[in-house]
Amino acid sequence: MKVRRKVNPYREWIVKEESTSFYIAYVGDSDPTALPKADYEPVEEWVDVTYECTLKASVTGVYCIYRLGYVVNPSNTAHRVTCEGSTFKVEVKR
Numbered sequence: 854m855k856v857r858r859k860v861n862p863y864r865e866w867i868v869k870e871e872s873t874s875f876y877i878a879y880v881g882d883s884d885p886t887a888l889p890k891a892d893y894e895p896v897e898e899w900v901d902v903t904y905e906c907t908l909k910a911s912v913t914g915v916y917c918i919y920r921l922g923y924v925v926n927p928s929n930t931a932h933r934v935t936c937e938g939s940t941f942k943v944e945v946k947r
Contacts, residue, residue: 854947855896856888865896899933899944906943918943 854868856876866878869885876888906920918925918934918941925932925943933944 855898856893857896858892859894860892866893898947900947901942902945903941903943906941908941 855865856868856878857863857865864880866876866880866886866888868876868878870877871890874890876890876893877885878888879885902920906918906925908916909919911917911924920932920943925934927934931945935942935944
């Protein structure tokens with residue numbers, strides 16, 4: 854997981870551990886630092902799951918992206934689908 858400061862969101866920290874009040878995190882090769890949870894927020898991360906997907910024609914002849922046997926609905930915010938030419942990419946929130 855990654856976090857960033859709420860008031861200055863340009864630097865992202867990689868969280869190594871967390872407690873109820875602090876994130877123990879680092880940037881690059883730095884030593885771990887305790888960051889107060891009140892001042893930091895998690896960064897939304899997306900993971901590529903295209904390898905779990907197939908492109909198949911439905912019974913109506915329309916092609917759909919299936920992931921783990923279910924149609925990926927573009928209005929579902931749990932998935933992000935992008936397409937470049939004839940190549941598609943499906944991502945989910947981590």
